[in-house]
Amino acid sequence: MGNTDKFEMIANNYDTPERVEIAKVSSDAFRNYLVDAKSKNAIDFGCGTGLVGMNLLNEFHSILFLDTSQNMINQIKQKITDFNIQNADTLCFDIEKERPSDLHADYIFMAQVLLHIPDVELVLSRLFDVLNEGGHLLIVDFNINEKVVSDIVHNGFNPEELTNMMTKIGYRDIQFKTFYTGNKLFMGQDASMFILDSKKGHR
Template sequence: MGNTDKFETIANIYDTSERIQIAKVSSDAIREYVVDAKDKHAIDFGCGTGLVGMNLLNEFNSMLFLDTSPNMINQIKQKISDFNIPNVDTLCFDFEKEGLSDLHADYIIMAQVLLHIKDVEFVLSKLFDVLNEGGHLLIVDFNKNEEIVSDIVHNGFNQDDLADMMAKIGYRDIQSKTFYHGSKIFMGQDASMFILDSQR
């Protein structure tokens, strides 16, 4: 997945107070869309150090923390060990490079991950295959921001365009809304974040 090298180098200093705060508002937004999931299996896709997924452990029966960065996964393993967390697992894996046919989930969470993925449609198609019938993909990311010019990340997303792309893949019941505005939260710029819920 995009920018793995960068995340490798910052894994042990990743959990800043700003990132912890953004993770909290993101997980609070996600929680609104999680219904009767105590017996469900979730994947925190592109989990980083698990800041969002860790906030949502009580919502699900089990969770897989998946990331392309071994150092990020090591940070999560340390948290799991420190807090003796049951019913969780970790996987270091790159969906953009290889397929994983035996992976399935009822919920997939992607918080500020899509902006790092080069071929968005390709990865969303792969995740569609991972979802069980009726399963949910929940995306939290930045709204498109023309102030941001970068060759390493997307400058956010237009919610309607993203919904159209996902509908073509086969996702249904797609709904999204902007839920947070923050100062200097996206590459030093003021930005807003949306949440999108979709079903297989």
């Protein structure tokens, strides 16, 4: 997945106060969209050091922390051991390179992950296949930001365009709203974040 090398290098020092705060904001936003999740299994996709998923462990039956960076996964394994967490597992996997055959979840959530993914449609399509019927994909990411110029990340997303792409894939009941605005949030620029909820309907 995009930028894995970079994340391998920063894994040990990833949990800065700013990242912890944004993860809390994101997980609180996700929590508002969960329905009867206590019996459900979730995947924290592109989980990094698991900052978002760790905040949601009590909401689900289990969470699988999935990332392309082994060093990030190692950080989570350490947390699972340190806190004696019983309902979490980890997987180092690159969904862009291979199609997951035995992965299934009722909820998949991803916070500030999509902007690192070159082929958004491919990944959203593969995640659709991982979702159980009626399952939800929840996305938190940045609204499009013209001031951000980068060759390593997307400069945010237009939720309407994202909705159109996801509808083509088969996602249904897509809703989104901007829920957070902050200073110097995105590559040094002031930015706003949206949350998008979608459901796996019949193809």
